[in-house]
Amino acid sequence: MYPSCHPVLLTSKNLRKQYKVCIEDVERNGKLQNRKRTIQIIAFLTPALVLVVTFVYVFLGWSGWLSLTDWKGLGGSAEFVGFKNYIKMFTNDRIFIKSLKNTLVLSGIFIGVTVPLGLLNAILLDLGLKARRLFRMIYLIPLSFSFVVSATMWLWMYAPESGAINSLLRIIGLGSLTQPWITSSSQSLLSLAIIYIWQFSGFATLVYYAGIASVPQQLLEAALVDGASTFRKYVSVVIPLQRPATITTVVLLLMYSLRVFDLVWLTTGGGPGYSSQILATYMWRVTFNRNQFAYGSAIGILMFFLSMAIIIPFLAIVRRRGEA
């Protein structure tokens, strides 16, 4: 901005005086620029900040307060009842306990299968198979579907009589293996987990594929020089370096599985009985069906703390190790 101010070019006394003036000018302008820039940053951040604070933190706080009342919505008064709603959840509501168990079991199956499957898919892609791009696309297509589309599609496929899965089993002579799928209380949760896994294994594959691609080449070459087989290369070099990818995948998938609503709502509605009722669908029923807005808020707050219990250790690990 001030090329003529370069000290090498300033030899005479007069010029040095000019240089001093020039430096003062630069400093003054720099401060002005910094102030201007700070104002610009604040101006750009403020609208987003106001929206996030209003619609996330204020309403979160409001829900937290509601959960400590007996408010029933529409025109009703709200009396402070302390932790009564939280105590009721764990002592006097077997449907809540069932929903909590279902949520945790569903998340466990979902994560337990999706993460290794994603890693396996990523390794297969990394092995340099033919038509790699095609496979990558195939893995990713389910992720592009909206959950409403996936739910409707799987509902058709799971239909015990006319559904694609049982029909296919009958056609290939394996009629004895046909299942009631989502219509059975013993299979509904597993059937839902299959939909989750189908939808999200492409995401896990993508994260792991990027993770594998970022393994330093010299480590792989060193393994090759040491005579490591392909299997050994992956087991001893590639997979141990996938810790950041694993943490990211597990946390993001867990966050989703704890708050999922649409897939369950549109396929089983939480049934048969309460066999696939999860926290999010139960919260909706309690709040909007039974008009127990305070109790529904308490369930929502509990879901928030469950998510926090996952995200905070994750952030701590990332911060400590400088990994992302």
Add this chain to the structure above:
Amino acid sequence: MFRKLALVLVVLAMLIPAMNVVANDNELTVYHWWTAGGEKEAIDAVFDLYHTVYPGIALVENPTSGGGGGIMRAQIKTMIMAGNAPDTFQLTYGSGMLASFVDALEPIDDIWGNIPVPAKIKEMGTIDGHQYGIPLNIMRNNCLWYNKKLVDKIGIEMPLRSLEDFFAACEKAKAAGYAPYAIGAGAGQEFWYAHIFEQFLLAVPNGGPAYLEKLYSGEADPANDPAIREVLEAWKYLKESGYVNTDYGALTWDQAGDLLISDRAVFCQMGDWMKGHLTCAGWKPGVDFGYQPSPGTDGMFTLHLDCFVLPKGAPHPTAARKWLSLLGTKEAETAFCPIKGATPPRLDAFTDMYDEVSQDILAAFRNPNTIIVESAWAAPPEAWLGAYGSMLSGFFEHPNVDQGVKDFAETYSIVFE
């Protein structure tokens, strides 16, 4: 300069109330859940009528489908609580449902006036001595639909007067290789179990309209009332005898109707909206399909109605009151009901445009000897359908009567908590 500015501000301040009055007269925001074929055209016909009568009022409709109105009701609750009530919205007309919303509604006794309906209908919408909704159409719930060709082929003699007759007919249908009784309560539609339960409860020896009313008002003792056990035992028999289509937990109500249309099932118990589904498939009443009151419910007419209400804080109350006044007329009912396949609540409504099934339903409704019974959609608190949908779906899959009675009683305490 300042004087001029002050003058302009004073004039503007004087204009603001006047502008509000203009806005009140010029717009009407309506929320409803009629989005499917037939019902959308029906409400559009009423909108057209409103435009004709009040051409200066712009009508803004917000159709929200899903869950038999459950999704729209949830939306409306959040809007009302946020102080953003619409001008008017659709609601199931019945004592329980209206009571769930009454704190947020304005009484409209003056608009109700003297709409000629049976006393029971007026009573259904009266909360603490006031009217809150203008009914537009009736839906009969206790209907049994059947595939006429299959019934004739199998040799089942219709009508079926009792549950014993019904089970005997199911046995014949099963022996002939058909699914006797089609149920579609899957895909989040578990509330149909509560609907079917009601049909059986009216027909069992210790059930009937009086017990149903007691049950829905929260005064029953389900753990000890014999009627509950009788229904659960009948369901156990129905299920374990193999009378129900095996995919009942995966189908929706209309897909259950499709089992009749494709000659795979013989009977289906569903409200009179099933007629529209069957006729849309090209079926003709009396030729392809038949209808009768649910077995054991002769002389009874279980129903719920749709109405529109005036919420507190409606931004355009004048336009909303005009809308509600219009809905109470014969003309509005005539514009709406034939297209939707429903029945008009007014006793003096025109009748000649209805088909034979609707004529039959209309005749039963207007018969002074008919016992009008509020259905599960109207009488109990809003939580009933969802809570009992879940509970009864669990029972229907594994029918254990003792456990079922316990679960029924537990759910009862939750609904009336």
